[in-house]
Amino acid sequence: MLPRRLREKTRPVAAKDYWNSGIRKRIAVNAFHAVLVERGSKIAEGDRMAAARHTLDMLLEAMGEKNSLIVFPEGTRGNGVEVGPFKSGIYYLWSKRPDVQFVPVYLSNLNRILPKGEFLPVPVISRVTFGAPLRPDANETKDSFLAKAHEAVCALRDA
Amino acid sequence: MSFKLDHQMFLVLNVVIGGLVVASFIGFILSRRVQSEDKRVTIDNLNARIRAWWIMIGIFAISFMIGPAGSMLLFAFVSLLALREYVSLISTTRADHRTLFWSFFVFTPLQYWFWYEGWYGLAIILIPVYAFLFVPIRLALAGETTGFLDRAARIQWGLMVCVYCISYAPALLTLNIYGYQRQDAKLLLFLVIVVQLSDVFQYIWGKMLGKRKIAPAISPNKTWEGFIGGVATAVALGTALWWMTPFPPLVALGMSLALALMGFAGGLTMSAIKRDRGVKDFGSTIEGHGGILDRMDSICFSAPLFFHLTRWFFVTHLSWFR
Numbered sequence: 001m002l003p004r005r006l007r008e009k010t011r012p013v014a015a016k017d018y019w020n021s022g023i024r025k026r027i028a029v030n031a032f033h034a035v036l037v038e039r040g041s042k043i044a045e046g047d048r049m050a051a052a053r054h055t056l057d058m059l060l061e062a063m064g065e066k067n068s069l070i071v072f073p074e075g076t077r078g079n080g081v082e083v084g085p086f087k088s089g090i091y092y093l094w095s096k097r098p099d100v101q102f103v104p105v106y107l108s109n110l111n112r113i114l115p116k117g118e119f120l121p122v123p124v125i126s127r128v129t130f131g132a133p134l135r136p137d138a139n140e141t142k143d144s145f146l147a148k149a150h151e152a153v154c155a156l157r158d159a
Numbered sequence: 160m161s162f163k164l165d166h167q168m169f170l171v172l173n174v175v176i177g178g179l180v181v182a183s184f185i186g187f188i189l190s191r192r193v194q195s196e197d198k199r200v201t202i203d204n205l206n207a208r209i210r211a212w213w214i215m216i217g218i219f220a221i222s223f224m225i226g227p228a229g230s231m232l233l234f235a236f237v238s239l240l241a242l243r244e245y246v247s248l249i250s251t252t253r254a255d256h257r258t259l260f261w262s263f264f265v266f267t268p269l270q271y272w273f274w275y276e277g278w279y280g281l282a283i284i285l286i287p288v289y290a291f292l293f294v295p296i297r298l299a300l301a302g303e304t305t306g307f308l309d310r311a312a313r314i315q316w317g318l319m320v321c322v323y324c325i326s327y328a329p330a331l332l333t334l335n336i337y338g339y340q341r342q343d344a345k346l347l348l349f350l351v352i353v354v355q356l357s358d359v360f361q362y363i364w365g366k367m368l369g370k371r372k373i374a375p376a377i378s379p380n381k382t383w384e385g386f387i388g389g390v391a392t393a394v395a396l397g398t399a400l401w402w403m404t405p406f407p408p409l410v411a412l413g414m415s416l417a418l419a420l421m422g423f424a425g426g427l428t429m430s431a432i433k434r435d436r437g438v439k440d441f442g443s444t445i446e447g448h449g450g451i452l453d454r455m456d457s458i459c460f461s462a463p464l465f466f467h468l469t470r471w472f473f474v475t476h477l478s479w480f481r
Contacts, residue, residue: 079253115253122259123239125247125442 011035011062012070017042035062039075040087056092063097070105073149080111083154090149091142098138102149104131106156129156167403168223168345175216175352182209201366211445215454219351223344227332228275230347234329235271239263240451241321244441248433249313254303258294258314266290267322274330282330286323291315320429320459321452327462334466336473339405349404350418350465353397354457357419358426361389378430381423390419405473417468418461425460429453 002010012028016036019028028034037055040048063069071093073086083106094102109126131152136145186206193202222233246259266286273282295311328350332343339346365385373381397415401408429452433441442450472479 109247111253112251112256115256118256120257120260120264122246122256122263123243124251124259125243 006068009066010068010070013037013059013062013072015039015042015075035059035069041075052089052092055089056096059089059093060096063100069093073146077111077116080109080115083150083157086146086150088142088146091145094136094140094145098136101133102136103133104149104152104156105129106131106153108157131156165342165345167342168348171345171348171352171400171403172220179209179212179216182212208448211448215445223348227329227344230329230332230344231271231275234325235267237451237455238267238271238322238325240444241325241441241455242267242317244444244450244452245317245321248436248438248441249317251313252303252306252310254301255298255310255314257301258297261293261297262290262314262318262322266293266318270322270326271329274326274333277333279333282326286318290318294318324459324463325455327466328458330466331462331469334470334474336405336469337477339473342405345403346405346469349397349400350462351458352400353393353415353418354422354461356396357389357393357422358457359389360392361385361423364388364392374427377427377434381427381430386423390416390423393419405469410472414465414468418465421461421464422457425457428460429456 001007011033012035014028014032014034014036016038019025019034020036028036035058037058038051040052043051059069059071071090073090074084075087075089076084078084090102094100106129107126108129109124112122112124113126114121134149134152136148140148186202186209189202190206193199218233222229225232242263246262251259270282270285273285294314295307298307298311298314328347331346331350334343334346336343336346361381362385364387365380365382368384368388369380369382371383372379373383373386394412394415397418398408398412401411404411404414406414429441433439440449441452444450445454448454
């Protein structure tokens with residue numbers, strides 16, 4: 001758990017299609033101050049660009065000058081063995097706010113606690129590993145930035 | 160099944176607390192006098208262990224005061240934590256998820272509930288028979304065949320060690336020994352004291368004189384000197400505690416020996432699992448000791464034997480001694 005001082009200004013970014021109703025919404029929004037965003041995969045093909053821009057604006061606004069965001073760049077829970085490919089959102093976030101530090105975090109065992117499609121959790125011990133902030137070059141392309149980020153998270157898994 | 164806090168129990172708890180006071184004092188002196196860096200690490204670890212002992216004794220005493228239900232709940236909780244450490248350490252797959260859920264939230268509570276109700280017949284077969292059959296059935300229903308036997312065995316093993324074996328410790332409270340009614344809590348205390356003293360003295364003797372390693376591939380800390388010194392000390396102290404048990408002194412000696420030997424076997428076996436998984440400790444729940452399972456490994460193996468020996472000789476075949 002993050003120390004209280006940091007917790008107050010840390011906001012997770014979560015999928016609107018999952019977290020936007022009933023008790024889940026109450027947990028996400030009230031307890032965790034989550035920023036709920038649309039997932040590209042849940043939007044019709046033609047509307048994606050506009051939706052992505054809107055999402056990016058929301059994130060920039062939520063971050064403001066003092067908040068941190070927790071972004072899950074895989075966009076979903078994986079199979080627990082490999083780190084899935086990263087969505088491009090973090091690249092666009094970086095290109096708008098290159099002053100912000102991107103800290104890689106690896107969550108182990110989360111998929112064992114509650115795999116995709118299950119509703120009853122099992123109390124396996126999980127571990128959160130933080131890495132050093134990414135150091136992207138100023139002229140990083142989308143692919144090279146995502147590759148760097150991906151590599152940083154994988155390095156934490158193997159450590 | 161109920162018990163009272165009689166003067167013997169009171170005395171033993173006081174002696175244990177007194178022993179901890181002495182240990183804390185020695186630890187304090189040592190930490191003041193230590194010079195070299197690697198000795199500092201050993202002393203810090205020793206003091207962390209002593210602090211953890213205070214907390215463990217505290218929790219144990221409180222659950223004793225609540226009564227048998229408190230002890231059952233305490234050990235059920237210990238089982239859950241132990242199983243959690245075990246499952247976290249072994250590799251499980253997505254297809255094991257539901258089976259694991261059953262293990263944690265159905266078999267573990269059921270096991271302790273059966274003991275609490277005094278249903279001996281059910282309690283001793285629930286996991287070795289019914290969970291043994293249920294686990295592969297549930298895994299087969301999940302439809303994943305890769306590593307089937309390995310996965311089933313891993314879960315069965317976890318249930319046996321972390322739930323079934325540990326549950327034998329509070330099961331001592333259900334024994335209802337003739338001439339020893341309502342005093343069973345002292346038997347549980349006897350088990351814990353002898354086994355843990357054996358562990359502690361193996362550690363101390365090993366640190367002081369340890370040279371010849373018993374099984375270097377499994378545990379570099381286990382030496383013949385530590386083993387013999389620890390077992391001998393635990394047996395001597397256990398025999399000296401015969402008055403708190405239903406046993407004559409000579410039987411208390413035999414029981415202590417059985418407890419210390421099985422406790423050692425438990426520590427060695429669980430070390431082999433840790434080695435296989437490439438870790439030193441099962442967890443980090445208890446400062447200085449590693450996880451719950453690192454502290455319970457010797458109880459896991461000794462409690463079942465102690466229970467059945469006591470039950471055979473002092474419940475069902477008591478006439479042999481009268």
